Amino acid sequence: MTRILVVDDDSVLQRTLRINLRARGHEVLLAGTGEQALATFLSEQPELVILDLGLPDLDGVEVLRRLRKRSGVPVIVLSARQEADDKVEALDEGADDYVSKPFSIDELLARVRAAVRRAGSDPDTPETIEADGLVLDFAANRATRDGHPVHLTPTEWRLLAELARHRGRVVSHEDLLRAVWGPHYGRERQYLRVFANQLRRKLEVDPAHPRHLVNEPGLGYRLELG
Amino acid sequence: MTRILVVDDDSVLQRTLRINLRARGHEVLLAGTGEQALATFLSEQPELVILDLGLPDLDGVEVLRRLRKRSGVPVIVLSARQEADDKVEALDEGADDYVSKPFSIDELLARVRAAVRRAGSDPDTPETIEADGLVLDFAANRATRDGHPVHLTPTEWRLLAELARHRGRVVSHEDLLRAVWGPHYGRERQYLRVFANQLRRKLEVDPAHPRHLVNEPGLGYRLELG
DNA sequence: CCGACGCGTTAGGGAAGCGTCAAGATCGGT
DNA sequence: ACCGATCTTGACGCTTCCCTAACGCGTCGG
Numbered sequence: 424m425t426r427i428l429v430v431d432d433d434s435v436l437q438r439t440l441r442i443n444l445r446a447r448g449h450e451v452l453l454a455g456t457g458e459q460a461l462a463t464f465l466s467e468q469p470e471l472v473i474l475d476l477g478l479p480d481l482d483g484v485e486v487l488r489r490l491r492k493r494s495g496v497p498v499i500v501l502s503a504r505q506e507a508d509d510k511v512e513a514l515d516e517g518a519d520d521y522v523s524k525p526f527s528i529d530e531l532l533a534r535v536r537a538a539v540r541r542a543g544s545d546p547d548t549p550e551t552i553e554a555d556g557l558v559l560d561f562a563a564n565r566a567t568r569d570g571h572p573v574h575l576t577p578t579e580w581r582l583l584a585e586l587a588r589h590r591g592r593v594v595s596h597e598d599l600l601r602a603v604w605g606p607h608y609g610r611e612r613q614y615l616r617v618f619a620n621q622l623r624r625k626l627e628v629d630p631a632h633p634r635h636l637v638n639e640p641g642l643g644y645r646l647e648l649g
Numbered sequence: 650m651t652r653i654l655v656v657d658d659d660s661v662l663q664r665t666l667r668i669n670l671r672a673r674g675h676e677v678l679l680a681g682t683g684e685q686a687l688a689t690f691l692s693e694q695p696e697l698v699i700l701d702l703g704l705p706d707l708d709g710v711e712v713l714r715r716l717r718k719r720s721g722v723p724v725i726v727l728s729a730r731q732e733a734d735d736k737v738e739a740l741d742e743g744a745d746d747y748v749s750k751p752f753s754i755d756e757l758l759a760r761v762r763a764a765v766r767r768a769g770s771d772p773d774t775p776e777t778i779e780a781d782g783l784v785l786d787f788a789a790n791r792a793t794r795d796g797h798p799v800h801l802t803p804t805e806w807r808l809l810a811e812l813a814r815h816r817g818r819v820v821s822h823e824d825l826l827r828a829v830w831g832p833h834y835g836r837e838r839q840y841l842r843v844f845a846n847q848l849r850r851k852l853e854v855d856p857a858h859p860r861h862l863v864n865e866p867g868l869g870y871r872l873e874l875g
Numbered sequence: 876c877c878g879a880c881g882c883g884t885t886a887g888g889g890a891a892g893c894g895t896c897a898a899g900a901t902c903g904g905t
Numbered sequence: 906a907c908c909g910a911t912c913t914t915g916a917c918g919c920t921t922c923c924c925t926a927a928c929g930c931g932t933c934g935g
Contacts (some may be wrong), residue, residue: 432914480913576921576922576923577922577923578922578923578933611924612922613925613926614923614925617923617924617925
């Protein structure tokens, strides 16, 4: 989904972040020093940087400053308690957010989500879709058919959103399962049958002859819109 | 332009700030003590607070803490060099930025601009909302249902305000908890149940069948108006 | 002609989420 | 130090949702 550069000399933290961010579907690049961070940034062009201020070689703020010379990439700064001055300096240099150590993984992940969201939502995932009498509002989590509100469950929303991202194209069973249920899934096609059926009953005019949520036997499902 | 509360016991600095901020088109309120600051804040509802940590009566951090109980107003903290610990504490309590004395007026003004800009880019923070017999006045912290005044506690206001910012859209449990209780929260959904229940009992005509504060199981809550 | 396979459809049980109430715990003001 | 208001925490019953196991239908290939 998003390519994220993690700059930290603590290998434990590196590992923790890599695992958690990967589980969220991000691609993770690692750097242990400031020099390495700058080099990796230039060659890989990540879309988000998580930067620890306490680095062995360069001052973290200096790394940020050099990044800012080349790019407006979102940067989340990590800092230890006693580095309060650095924190403010980092904000001045254009850091987007900061998190004080010690922090919970959940908190950092939430800020990553916020940063990614701010950086510009996926152009692939539209906020609202309208076709025939069908209106899907992914931003507000509302759906209506012929003006009548339809209630969708969380899993139904996730499945529908994944199909909407690739609307008009077939999405494989495996991809759908991974996107909706998580990276450990891929073979449970029964799930898809059940939830596709539920969505059709709620969204299609004639659920027995679906015009929007179409199955491609042996391949996957496709969302067809106007 | 913006209404700014300056809290400082140094009359020279008060004067300097008043002149400079007025020159920038801001309305300036002054307070020399913590008590006065809190009183003025409640009555005048400024959009930004500049707070000196070295006050004659209350601890500056204590003033900030009490402000945060009532409001998410942006706060810029001023502190002398030797108060480094207070600085960290202030950031943890939710200060948006801080400036170390001695500082240049230009530097402070730059931070004021930044704070105002950040606050302004927030999704529309409504001042008043009216629907059915329900009137919510976020500027004055007053609510009435069918003309009868309803008393809401600080936490209830903050939850309601966060929902109102995104009215019509589902706000996730996580986002609500972070916005109302702080960045370290995210999993404590029972808080939301309790306070949603309290708000419904106070605001809904039929609390058992809410028409405004609606739950979306597994997703979050939505404030429905009009 | 028949078995294998993929898909649609339905329903039930268990788990998770939610509303509700009330008893501590905390905090601010008197 | 006390009291009232507010927030936290735990417990309980109810609702919603997800997983799972059926069964039927059609298609395809042997």
